[in-house]
Each structure stands twice: as structure tokens, then as C-alpha cells.
Amino acid sequence: MATMVLVHGAWGGSYGFRKVRPLLAAAGHEVFTPSLTGIGERSHLAGPEVTLSLHMRDVRNTIFYEDLDDIMLLGFSYGGMVVTGLLDDIGDKVRHLVYLDALVPADGQSATDVVGPPGQAMIDAADDWAIPPIPRELDTPEATAWSDARRANQPVGTLTEPVSLSKPLEDWDLTRTFIKASADPTEADDSAFWKTARHAEASPAWSYHEVATNHMVPMNRPHELATILLDIART
Numbered sequence: 001m002a003t004m005v006l007v008h009g010a011w012g013g014s015y016g017f018r019k020v021r022p023l024l025a026a027a028g029h030e031v032f033t034p035s036l037t038g039i040g041e042r043s044h045l046a047g048p049e050v051t052l053s054l055h056m057r058d059v060r061n062t063i064f065y066e067d068l069d070d071i072m073l074l075g076f077s078y079g080g081m082v083v084t085g086l087l088d089d090i091g092d093k094v095r096h097l098v099y100l101d102a103l104v105p106a107d108g109q110s111a112t113d114v115v116g117p118p119g120q121a122m123i124d125a126a127d128d129w130a131i132p133p134i135p136r137e138l139d140t141p142e143a144t145a146w147s148d149a150r151r152a153n154q155p156v157g158t159l160t161e162p163v164s165l166s167k168p169l170e171d172w173d174l175t176r177t178f179i180k181a182s183a184d185p186t187e188a189d190d191s192a193f194w195k196t197a198r199h200a201e202a203s204p205a206w207s208y209h210e211v212a213t214n215h216m217v218p219m220n221r222p223h224e225l226a227t228i229l230l231d232i233a234r235t
Contacts, residue, residue: 001028001029001030002029002030002070002072002096002233003029003030003032003068003069003070003071003072004024004029004030004031004032004071004072004074004229004233005032005033005034005059005062005063005068005071005072005073005074006020006021006031006032006033006074006076006218007033007034007036007059007073007074007075007076007079007082007083008033008035008036008040008076008077008079009076009077009078009079009102010039010077010078010111010131010154010158010159011039011133011134011151011152011153011154012039012040012076012077012150012151013035013036013039013040013041013042013043013150013152014033014034014035014040014041015040015041015150016076016147016216016218016219017031017033017218019218019219019222020218020222020225020226020229021033023222023223023226024226024229024230027226027230029230029233032062032066032068034058034059034062035058036054036055036058036059036082036158037050037054037055037058038050038054038152038154038155038158039152039153039154040150040152043152043153046130046152046153046155047129047155048128048129048155048156048157049157050155050157050158051155051157051158051161052081052082052085052110052111052157052158052159052161052163053085053161054158055082055158056082056085056086056089059082059083059086060086060089060090063090063093068093069093070093070095071090071093071094071095071096072094072095072096072098072229072232072233073086073094073096073097073098074098074099074100074229075098075099075100075102075103076100076101076102076217076218077100077101077102077103077215078102078103078111078154078158078159079100079102080099080100080102080103080104080105081103081105081110081111081114081158081163083097083099083102084104084105084163084165084169085105085163085164085165087165087169087172088164088165088166091172091174094172094174095174095175096174096175096177096232096233096235097169097172097174097175097176097177098177098178098179098229098232099176099177099178099179099196099200100179100217100218100225101179101180101181101193101215101217102178102193102196103115103192103193103196104169104178104196105162105163105165106165106168107163107164107165107166107168108162108163108164109162109163110159110160110161110162110163111158111159111160112159112160113162114192115192116192119159122134122159123156123159123160126156127153129155129156129157130153130154130155130156131153131154131155131156131159132153133148133151133152133153133154136148136151136214136215136216137186137214137216138216138219138220139213139220143219143220147216147219170203170205175207175232175235176200176205176206176207177200177206177207177208177209177228177232178196178197178200178201178206178207178208178209179208179209179210179211179217179225179228180193180194180197180208180209180210180211181193181210181211181213181214181215181216181217182210182211182212182213183212183213183214184213184214184215185214186214187214187215193215197210207232209228211224211225211228
């Protein structure tokens with residue numbers, strides 16, 4: 001049995017994994033999907049004080065209070081910032097590190113640094129401390145409407161605070177996997193996600209997978225995602 005901690009992305013919540021959780025649990029694994037402060041079902045806690053460090057604490061507290069070890073730690077999209085920033089604190093508890101169409105920062109980089117000009121444009125367009133959700137299409141209009149009703153403003157501080165990482169990702173004693181959403185017609189070929197995907201695909205230090213859908217992999221392709229995660233858990 002594996003212990004899995006799945007960290008959602010910006011504007012989202014743990015509900016984004018609602019179709020994946022039962023598939024992993026049915027295979028005998030223990031699955032935790034913490035919601036980050038200020039978004040998802042914790043959107044009532046939003047404010048200018050919400051930062052990347054606070055989101056890291058959300059996940060760190062889940063790991064501490066649940067006494068988790070030998071973890072598969074997954075970051076989806078912005079969640080990649082959170083899981084990377086946690087490594088100096090809880091890296092010895094992580095067996096598998098998984099980036100699901102995620103941002104993968106180096107030491108000293110913020111989410112806006114990784115994304116580049118499109119990220120800075122979001123910051124510039126923010127309403128004070130709040131960045132409105134960007135449009136995300138799901139497989140059906142009904143699913144898109146369901147998701148849109150739950151997406152919340154993202155606090156600016158979560159995207160502008162840099163991570164601190166004492167050594168490169170490839171130097172950590174764990175497995176690294178990048179899963180790319182490979183069929184998103186709205187995504188540029190030189191996006192941060194594709195740049196990392198190409199690096200991971202070419203590197204012997206990484207495992208690489210693709211899922212033929214748009215960015216919203218957990219909601220669009222839960223069975224395919226679960227199959228990949230179950231294969232990783234067997235290694």
C-alpha cells in the first residue's frame with residue numbers, strides 16, 4: 001500500500017481529485033488531498049496574507065498530523081510550486097515526486113518567474129490581492145459549468161513568492177515523474193509546462209508520461225491518471 005498526497009492547482013481545490021481518489025483507494029492506497037488556504041472549500045479564508053509559504057504549511061501539516069511517511073507527493077499545475085518548496089522540510093519522507101502538468105521551479109523562482117510574461121500579466125491584472133480564475137474547459141459544457149462554479153480567486157502572494165531549494169531536484173533521493181497534458185489546443189509550444197516536459201522526457205533522472213487531454217487531467221481523465229499513479233506506486 002502506498003501513501004499518496006495530491007496537491008491541487010491555482011483557483012482549484014481538493015474537489016479536483018474527486019474522481020481520482022476512489023480509484024486509488026480501491027486499489028488499497030491511502031490518499032490525502034489537502035485543500036490550500038483561500039481557495040476551494042477554504043475560499044472563505046482568502047486574503048492578501050495568503051502566500052506560497054502558507055500553502056506549503058497546509059500540506060506540511062497534513063503530513064505531520066497524519067504522521068505520513070514514504071509518500072508519493074503529487075503537485076498539479078501550481079501545486080508543483082508547493083511540493084517543490086516542501087522538499088527541504090519533508091524531502092526525507094518522499095519516495096515518489098510527481099508533477100502533473102505542473103510548474104517546476106528552481107531555487108529562488110516564483111510561479112510568475114517560471115511562467116514568464118503570461119504570469120506577470122496575471123499579476124498586473126489582479127484586483128488588489130486577488131487574481132480571477134482563468135478559463136479552463138473540461139470535456140463537456142456541463143462539467144465545465146460545474147468546475148467554473150467552484151473556482152475561486154487566487155491570492156497574488158502565492159504566485160510571487162519564490163521557493164527555497166537547497167539542491168537541484170535531480171540530487172534528491174527519490175523518483176521524479178512528469179505527466180504532461182498533451183492535447184491542449186490553447187497551450188503554446190513554448191509554455192513552462194512543455195519546456196519542463198521536454199526536459200523530463202530527455203532526462204534519465206525523470207520518468208515521463210503523456211495524457212491526451214487539456215490541462216484539467218484529474219477531472220477529464222481520472223482513470224488514465226490513476227493508472228499512471230498506480231504504476232509509479234509499484235516501483
